[in-house]
Amino acid sequence: MFRFYCLVAVLLLTTAGLWAQTPTIRPAFADLTHDAAASCAKGHRQAAQRGPTTTVRHRQKMDRYDVTYYKLDLALENNSRDVSGNVRLLARNLAQPLDSVAFELYPTFTIDSVVVNGRRSPGLRRAGSDVTARLPQVVPANTLFSAVIYYRGTAPNGSSPGSENALSTQLVSEFGVNVTWSISQPFAAHEWWPCKQVLTDKADSLDVWVTTSSANKVGSNGVLTRVTPLPNGKSRYEWKHRAKPIAYYLVSVAVAPYVEYVNYAHPAGGPQIPIVNYVYNQAALESYREQLDYTPLLLENFSSLVNLYPFASEKYGHSMAPIGGGMEHQTMTTQGNFNVLLTAHELFHQWFGDNVTCASWEDIWLHEGFASYGEYLSLQRFAPAGTDRDWMDQAHQLVLQNPGGSLWVADTTDDERIFSIRLSYRKGAAVVHMLRYLLNDDTKFFRALRTYQSTYSGRTARTQDLQRIFEAEAGRSLQYFFDQWYRGEGYPTFDVRWNQVGPNFYLRSTETTSMPTVTPFFDTDVDYTLRFTDGTEQTLRRRQSQPVSSFTVPVSKAVASVTVDGQQWILNGPGTSVRDNTLVLSTATANPARFTVYPNPCREILHLPDLTSRASAEVSDATGRVLLRQVVDPLNARIDTRTLAPGLYHLRLTTASGAASLARFVRE
Numbered sequence: 001m002f003r004f005y006c007l008v009a010v011l012l013l014t015t016a017g018l019w020a021q022t023p024t025i026r027p028a029f030a031d032l033t034h035d036a037a038a039s040c041a042k043g044h045r046q047a048a049q050r051g052p053t054t055t056v057r058h059r060q061k062m063d064r065y066d067v068t069y070y071k072l073d074l075a076l077e078n079n080s081r082d083v084s085g086n087v088r089l090l091a092r093n094l095a096q097p098l099d100s101v102a103f104e105l106y107p108t109f110t111i112d113s114v115v116v117n118g119r120r121s122p123g124l125r126r127a128g129s130d131v132t133a134r135l136p137q138v139v140p141a142n143t144l145f146s147a148v149i150y151y152r153g154t155a156p157n158g159s160s161p162g163s164e165n166a167l168s169t170q171l172v173s174e175f176g177v178n179v180t181w182s183i184s185q186p187f188a189a190h191e192w193w194p195c196k197q198v199l200t201d202k203a204d205s206l207d208v209w210v211t212t213s214s215a216n217k218v219g220s221n222g223v224l225t226r227v228t229p230l231p232n233g234k235s236r237y238e239w240k241h242r243a244k245p246i247a248y249y250l251v252s253v254a255v256a257p258y259v260e261y262v263n264y265a266h267p268a269g270g271p272q273i274p275i276v277n278y279v280y281n282q283a284a285l286e287s288y289r290e291q292l293d294y295t296p297l298l299l300e301n302f303s304s305l306v307n308l309y310p311f312a313s314e315k316y317g318h319s320m321a322p323i324g325g326g327m328e329h330q331t332m333t334t335q336g337n338f339n340v341l342l343t344a345h346e347l348f349h350q351w352f353g354d355n356v357t358c359a360s361w362e363d364i365w366l367h368e369g370f371a372s373y374g375e376y377l378s379l380q381r382f383a384p385a386g387t388d389r390d391w392m393d394q395a396h397q398l399v400l401q402n403p404g405g406s407l408w409v410a411d412t413t414d415d416e417r418i419f420s421i422r423l424s425y426r427k428g429a430a431v432v433h434m435l436r437y438l439l440n441d442d443t444k445f446f447r448a449l450r451t452y453q454s455t456y457s458g459r460t461a462r463t464q465d466l467q468r469i470f471e472a473e474a475g476r477s478l479q480y481f482f483d484q485w486y487r488g489e490g491y492p493t494f495d496v497r498w499n500q501v502g503p504n505f506y507l508r509s510t511e512t513t514s515m516p517t518v519t520p521f522f523d524t525d526v527d528y529t530l531r532f533t534d535g536t537e538q539t540l541r542r543r544q545s546q547p548v549s550s551f552t553v554p555v556s557k558a559v560a561s562v563t564v565d566g567q568q569w570i571l572n573g574p575g576t577s578v579r580d581n582t583l584v585l586s587t588a589t590a591n592p593a594r595f596t597v598y599p600n601p602c603r604e605i606l607h608l609p610d611l612t613s614r615a616s617a618e619v620s621d622a623t624g625r626v627l628l629r630q631v632v633d634p635l636n637a638r639i640d641t642r643t644l645a646p647g648l649y650h651l652r653l654t655t656a657s658g659a660a661s662l663a664r665f666v667r668e
Contacts, residue, residue: 101114
């Protein structure tokens with residue numbers, strides 16, 4: 001996420017006290033010229049120019065064991081990329097006996113030794129960044145073992161061919177402070193420490209010990225348990241992370257003569273959570289204190305919407321580094337500034353990306369799309385009315401600049417595609433917003449997010465895992481939605497003609513798509529806002545189940561205009577809405593016919609024997625809530641009711657001409 005937040009502008013909030021008194025973030029959320037996504041994406045790309053370096057064969061060797069624990073014990077300074085020390089790996093061997101241990105480490109580092117279960121490896125094989133250490137004694141299947149890698153060297157920098165900095169050092173001239181920091185996503189952790197770069201193998205726990213000059217502070221993951229004074233003006237910072245498992249790329253260090261500033265969040269139903277901020281110096285603190293004080297409100301809001309902050313037993317925090325954006329290191333984000341939208345984006349990553357991590361970079365939208373939507377949710381909660389809509393409008397405009405590209409990342413070696421602002425970030429956020437619209441019920445939407453978080457907490461997930469959870473809330477298959485918006489490309493445009501004759505309002509919507517050879521049709525609900533001549537409005541929600549869909553609706557007032565998707569729920573192109581005085585449709589919608597269904601009552605399958613043409617079927621309960629939608633035709637004239645609770649239901653069939661029919665049935 002490092003790249004994401006250099007661009008998203010923030011609304012300069014008033015003071016922490018005002019926040020506590022009134023939950024409206026005023027000036028801080030009014031400026032949307034700062035693009036948080038671009039800032040976040042910039043940082044990710046900085047550490048990923050080369051792409052993955054390990055071979056398939058070496059990956060297979062690493063897959064023979066499962067990491068349970070890392071301990072980094074390193075010497076670092078705030079003005080050097082030199083690294084020395086050791087990394088301890090505790091792992092469980094899997095099904096086969098292990099005669100060697102494989103890991104990744106950049107080839108410029110010298111490995112002094114590898115010690116496995118207390119005995120030194122008799123030999124190493126290095127091929128690029130792939131390292132294989134022969135074991136002095138075979139580790140039996142399903143057995144814990146310990147490997148300690150002693151190494152030293154200098155992390156590569158941008159002047160090396162094909163490489164950018166996973167460990168960087170730089171003077172921040174504005175504040176006169178030199179900083180050394182890490183950014184490992186997606187493929188660069190091995191450029192500063194030996195590890196296994198596999199997303200699905202999270203370490204259950206982590207220690208990060210860093211020895212540095214006593215003038216420095218070291219920020220890292222988890223809780224700072226001790227600062228141990230050492231000879232020669234050195235100190236050792238000892239960080240311990242036990243709250244949740246951690247992916248390799250979220251392990252972090254930041255070293256500088258920081259000033260520490262702590263504020264606290266008080267989420268409902270949870271403990272007080274310290275937010276530990278390491279800022280460059282007192283001048284930086286004075287410059288950023290007001291924005292830093294917004295973080296507790298953001299954390300409290302996210303906790304109320306999704307689940308309690310997943311690392312509440314430890315902390316949240318920030319370490320400053322001149323990265324122009326942010327990177328969501330677990331429990332301690334690295335940020336270059338504290339623009340509120342940037343802070344919101346990186347903070348929401350603690351849920352979407354850190355707590356639940358994508359199992360493949362194919363599904364990076366599960367991180368970046370949701371973190372971007374965290375910006376929208378923060379604007380919706382705290383910003384002046386309409387600011388959230390402005391944000392979504394800008395997101396849509398960026399996506400529509402180019403019709404091509406899917407959320408699914410076909411080439412997971414291409415970091416430019418992985419961290420595409422247009423696709424992974426902005427289109428991802430738009431798709432999350434459309435899932436919210438699809439459910440048409442915020443209780444269900446946020447319950448789905450909470451279920452996703454609790455089900456996969458500390459684990460990895462794929463898009464199909466999220467899909468199953470939303471299908472459970474929708475009570476129906478959503479394969480069509482994910483085919484269109486995850487694997488598919490492009491977007492729909494709706495051109496609407498409408499007319500009114502007496503009490504009957506007629507509407508015909510023609511859908512075209514921007515990438516018809518890839519995604520020829522988008523099946524979606526659409527809102528139509530009718531504005532009457534007396535200034536009042538009515539919004540109709542109808543399903544576009546085929547390229548040309550027609551509706552007839554009774555109205556009691558004169559219609560002056562019709563707006564398509566007025567609340568910008570759908571990622572759609574600019575269409576048209578014009579009155580057509582020649583348009584007259586069947587009035588069956590206004591006076592729906594009755595038709596027969598059987599068996600009634602039913603337990604599983606409801607048959608529609610009178611169906612003569614393809615139609616859109618909607619089942620609603622006594623309150624009018626639509627619980628089930630599907631397309632039926634004479635060859636498949638049946639509805640599966642097993643997802644419905646026992647009770648009385650209404651069934652409405654609507655044909656392409658707008659003709660409607662009604663039936664009632666009981667589900668036993």
